[in-house]
Amino acid sequence: MELTFPTKPFKTHGGADVPHRKNTAQIESAVMPPPAQVVIPMQQHVGAPCTPIVKVGDSVLVGQKIADSSAFISAPIHSSVSGKVTKIQKVMLPAGQYTDAIVIDSDGEMTVSPDIKPPVINSADDFINAVKESGLVGLGGAGFPAYVKLKIPEGKNIDTLIVNVAECEPYITADNREAIENSWAVLSGVYAVRDLLNLDRVIIAVEDNKPDVIKVLSKIADNEKLDPKDIVRVFPLRARYPQGAEKVLVKACTDREIPMGKLPADVGCLVMNVTSIAFIANYLKTGMPLVKKRVTIDGSAIKNPKNVIVPIGTKISDIVEFLGGYKAEPKKILMGGPMMGLALVSDQLPVLKQNNGILAFDENEARMSEPTACIRCGRCVEGCPMNLIPTQLEQFSNSKDIEGLKEYDVMDCMECGTCAFNCPAGRPLVQSIRLGKGLVKAAGGKK
Amino acid sequence: MADKLIVSSSPHIKSGVTTRKIMLDVIIALIPAAIASVIIFGPKALLIIAVSIASCVASEYICRKVMKRENTISDLSAVVTGLLLAFNVPVGVNPFIVIFGGVVAIVVVKQMFGGIGQNFVNPALTARIILMSSFPSQMSTWNAPFYYLNQTDAMTTASPLGILKTGAEGTMPNILNMFVGVRAGCLGETCALALILGGIYLVVRKVISPVIPLCYVGTVAVISMIAGRDVIIEILAGGLLLGAIFMATDYATSPITFKGKIIYAVGAGIITMLIRMFGSLPEGVSFSIILMNILVPHIERLTRPLAFGKERVKK
Numbered sequence: 001m002e003l004t005f006p007t008k009p010f011k012t013h014g015g016a017d018v019p020h021r022k023n024t025a026q027i028e029s030a031v032m033p034p035p036a037q038v039v040i041p042m043q044q045h046v047g048a049p050c051t052p053i054v055k056v057g058d059s060v061l062v063g064q065k066i067a068d069s070s071a072f073i074s075a076p077i078h079s080s081v082s083g084k085v086t087k088i089q090k091v092m093l094p095a096g097q098y099t100d101a102i103v104i105d106s107d108g109e110m111t112v113s114p115d116i117k118p119p120v121i122n123s124a125d126d127f128i129n130a131v132k133e134s135g136l137v138g139l140g141g142a143g144f145p146a147y148v149k150l151k152i153p154e155g156k157n158i159d160t161l162i163v164n165v166a167e168c169e170p171y172i173t174a175d176n177r178e179a180i181e182n183s184w185a186v187l188s189g190v191y192a193v194r195d196l197l198n199l200d201r202v203i204i205a206v207e208d209n210k211p212d213v214i215k216v217l218s219k220i221a222d223n224e225k226l227d228p229k230d231i232v233r234v235f236p237l238r239a240r241y242p243q244g245a246e247k248v249l250v251k252a253c254t255d256r257e258i259p260m261g262k263l264p265a266d267v268g269c270l271v272m273n274v275t276s277i278a279f280i281a282n283y284l285k286t287g288m289p290l291v292k293k294r295v296t297i298d299g300s301a302i303k304n305p306k307n308v309i310v311p312i313g314t315k316i317s318d319i320v321e322f323l324g325g326y327k328a329e330p331k332k333i334l335m336g337g338p339m340m341g342l343a344l345v346s347d348q349l350p351v352l353k354q355n356n357g358i359l360a361f362d363e364n365e366a367r368m369s370e371p372t373a374c375i376r377c378g379r380c381v382e383g384c385p386m387n388l389i390p391t392q393l394e395q396f397s398n399s400k401d402i403e404g405l406k407e408y409d410v411m412d413c414m415e416c417g418t419c420a421f422n423c424p425a426g427r428p429l430v431q432s433i434r435l436g437k438g439l440v441k442a443a444g445g446k447k
Numbered sequence: 448m449a450d451k452l453i454v455s456s457s458p459h460i461k462s463g464v465t466t467r468k469i470m471l472d473v474i475i476a477l478i479p480a481a482i483a484s485v486i487i488f489g490p491k492a493l494l495i496i497a498v499s500i501a502s503c504v505a506s507e508y509i510c511r512k513v514m515k516r517e518n519t520i521s522d523l524s525a526v527v528t529g530l531l532l533a534f535n536v537p538v539g540v541n542p543f544i545v546i547f548g549g550v551v552a553i554v555v556v557k558q559m560f561g562g563i564g565q566n567f568v569n570p571a572l573t574a575r576i577i578l579m580s581s582f583p584s585q586m587s588t589w590n591a592p593f594y595y596l597n598q599t600d601a602m603t604t605a606s607p608l609g610i611l612k613t614g615a616e617g618t619m620p621n622i623l624n625m626f627v628g629v630r631a632g633c634l635g636e637t638c639a640l641a642l643i644l645g646g647i648y649l650v651v652r653k654v655i656s657p658v659i660p661l662c663y664v665g666t667v668a669v670i671s672m673i674a675g676r677d678v679i680i681e682i683l684a685g686g687l688l689l690g691a692i693f694m695a696t697d698y699a700t701s702p703i704t705f706k707g708k709i710i711y712a713v714g715a716g717i718i719t720m721l722i723r724m725f726g727s728l729p730e731g732v733s734f735s736i737i738l739m740n741i742l743v744p745h746i747e748r749l750t751r752p753l754a755f756g757k758e759r760v761k762k
Contacts, residue, residue: 013755016462170460247755260756331453338459345454366453368461372522375466375564378703386755389703409754417458424464425564431456 003159003201009237010255012248014385016418018241018339020209021170024296029177029307032322034081034106038313039350040066041091041101045137046144047073052102058085061113063288065135066102075145075353076135079113080291080311081106094335094342094349101350104313118287127196134283135290135353140164140175140244140273141336143354146280149270152197158270161199162253163190165206165213165274166237166244169337171298174356177307178275178294179206179213182282186274187220189281190232197270202232203253204274209239241339242416246271248385260412275356290353297323299359301330316347316358332366334359339417372425380419380429386412390419390429397436402443405436413437466563470523472654476645477530477693483628483638488538489595492634498542500529502549510558524563528552531571534635534689535733536578539603540585547581548574564699568740572694572733579733589631606631607684612729625683636689639682646692655696658705659712663691666716674724687719690732700740707743707750715739 043049048071060066060079067077079102087103119130132147152158163186167175179186190202204221206214218234221227237243237252247258249271256267264271279290293312298305303324310319316333320326334341335349336357351358380390388409396404413433420429484492507525511518519525532548552574557566579586589609594602607630610619620630628638636642649655664682671681682688695701695715702711715735722731 018460018462257756260754262756329451331451332455332459333452334459338457340457341459342457343452343454343459345452361459366459368455368459369465372466372519373562373564375469375524375698376703377469377698379464381703381752387752388754389751391703408751409757412754412756415457421458421460422462422464424462424466424469426461426465428456430458434456 005201005203005233006235006253006255009235009252012251012385013387014383014418015240015242015248016383016421018168018170018421020239021298022173022176022209023171024298024305024307025173025176025210027306029181029294029309030323032308032310032314032319034108034110034311035314035318036106037086037315038081038104038106038311039091039101039315040077040080040104040313041093041099041350041352042067042077043093043099044077044143044312044352044354045075046142047071047075049099050074050077052088052100054085054102056085056088059083060085060104061111063116063291064113065289073145073148075137075147076133076289077102078135078289078291079104080313082109082111083107092345092349094344094352096345112288116287116289118285119283121284124196127192130283131280133289134279136276136279136283137290137353138273139275139279139293139354139356141340141354141356143352146272146276149272150193150196152265152270156265157268158197158265159200159268160254160270161190161193161197161202162249162264162269162271163202163204163274163277164244164246164249164271165204165210165217166249167210168207168239168241168244169339169341169357171359172296172337172357174294174296174307175274176210176213178278179210180216182278183216183220185278185281186217187223187226187232189277189279190221191226192280192284193270193272193277194232199270200231204232204234205237205243205249205253206234207239207243208236241418241421242385242414245385245414245416247414260409293351293353293355295319295351295355296357297360298357299330299334300362300365301326301328301360303327310351312353313350315350316344319351319358320347320360326360328362330360330366331363332361334361339421340415369426371427374425374427377424379422379424383418383422385416385418386414388413390433391427393436394427394429394432397432397439400439402439405440410436410440466522466524469654470527472649472652473527473693474523474530476648476654477527477534477635479641479644480534480635480638480689481530483641484534484538484634487592487628487637488590488634489593491538491595495536495538495540495542495545495634496530496533499533499536499545499549500526502546503529503532503553506550506553507558510554511562514558516562519562522563525553528557528570531635531693532574534693535571535575535633535686537586537588537633538590539588540578540582544578544582544585548578551577566699567743568737569694569697569700572690572737576733576737591631592629592637604631606729607680608723608729611680611684612723619680622679622683625680630684633686633689636686639688642688642692646688649692649696655692656708658708659696659701660691662709662712663695663716663719664688666713667719670717670720674720676724681720681723685723685730686732690736691715694732695736695739700743702743702747702750704747704750704752706752707746710746710750711739711743714742
């Protein structure tokens, strides 16, 4: 089958013109020196939590595996600093649940483990195993173990790889900086995955508010020697939230609509975040597992907004201090962007593998107005990329009408927040829908 | 610091559009028509507009107070209702009638059903219909444009649609006069130019979608063309533009689904023309909108958009 490249994005429903606030897009990332201590939770991915394979008192080196799991959907965890394991204790995750964490006091040396060497790849299975051992999870924020995605199930045919550089959340520029500072790794990773899966088409999808990224990546992607059949192309998308959401992205790039409850693989697509792709290239070259992450530190309470490359497990307060501290008292701290990020209870939480941004809002930015009555303006319906009726779902959720929630497809909501962003009455639509999903799950019906 | 952080559900930013800003935009959009009405019908028009707004806002304030609910006059929706009610009465009515209309619109139609967003019919239109049945002669006595400049006191005339319906005495105004509003009629309905300007403002500000006004006016135009009636007169001579742009687009009483908006507006157009052609009343805009208001929940249920990825699962 001959696949063609779209000349312009396919039509998607809804969305919102959110403010970009990409204040850090043009600033070189800073590299943070090792903090005195890192806290590494055992759950930094979708799937089964890991079990520590080190004990209190053990010395560990950078890149050394410290936790693993035998479950299919999981990802091993490696030490991000060299030093000594001082504690294994329960810590709170961003969403509020507790999990074990390995606390390592850094010796400040960052001594790399002698076991770190480039993986030997002779077959597709070797490749997938290597990705598994690297501890890579989806770095766009979802945290789904990357090797599971690459293991294409029997009977499914993937023809298109979409590299997600949409980065549609306001403020966040971590993927943007990755593409600029590491553009060669991005393309090298793309070629590696292309060859592994024998792909027919690679679409590098970038929102058009990042012209420098489009320019830099196009320059390398159009290299005839590396891509003789010209199957790797950069594809500019309109900068409109939530362009980077997997289902929306696949539709905009290929016009294929992922059926409800299914995955991109069901329509022949594989979607990977740009930083994940670049990481694969670096891992194949060096063998250094996922132990550091670039995060955007921004928001009205931050003195010097910037991207910082930090060892995983670094406490948020340490990163803020490294950047010169707060310029105003933070009233809200977010892990992730302002549209989908989680509000944290404290800045003592560690950075996880899939984090791409930490935002600290001052009083003014954190304050939300009290909700008023729904005026039925329909802005939530117009904005919903999943074609749902958020205001109706809110009513069903408030009246605990499980049948209504199912009938109106509550489980199809991806919680992108467009409805609540648009709502002139300031109604907590996403919150109600989340509660509604909980009701449906508790009642035992998945769909 | 750690225990002083605000923790709330995402999203953590808002578009900045609020109910109050939307209502303010509607008020701005209605100002050209208000100015036109004062020019055409004189200072009495200003008095009626002021009395109507005051009645609606006072009704809302007192009603919420009595019901021990939070005060909502700052959302400006009562001001919009007051303006629209004033626009829907002839200049000659006794101001006390307008006060009564305001109380009906706000207390009975809006607050008794739960306040903003909860009323199932348009408050100003329902009040107009109640006034029409309670005070039929005052509500259908039309002063000629610029009557206030003449010294003779009884300058009443027939409305253009009345002329069309019953062949009542009077001369049909020419098209230009009708377009700028120099004709008999309710306060705010006569100046098509001002209403269209207001409508364009609302569309540009994304307060309303043009679907309802276009489908409503379009349906009226098509039916009158098929029926061999004068399309321009059908569009300009009655309350169609005021109704289609400002009343049929009322959020609370129109469908939130795209297809629903089309069905609703086409339905209103058909009923309007049925009343104008076969009913005993000269004008059918108010009744057609109210009738379609009542059908909105059903229209919405029937026009629910198909959720993303759903169709293919079914097939």
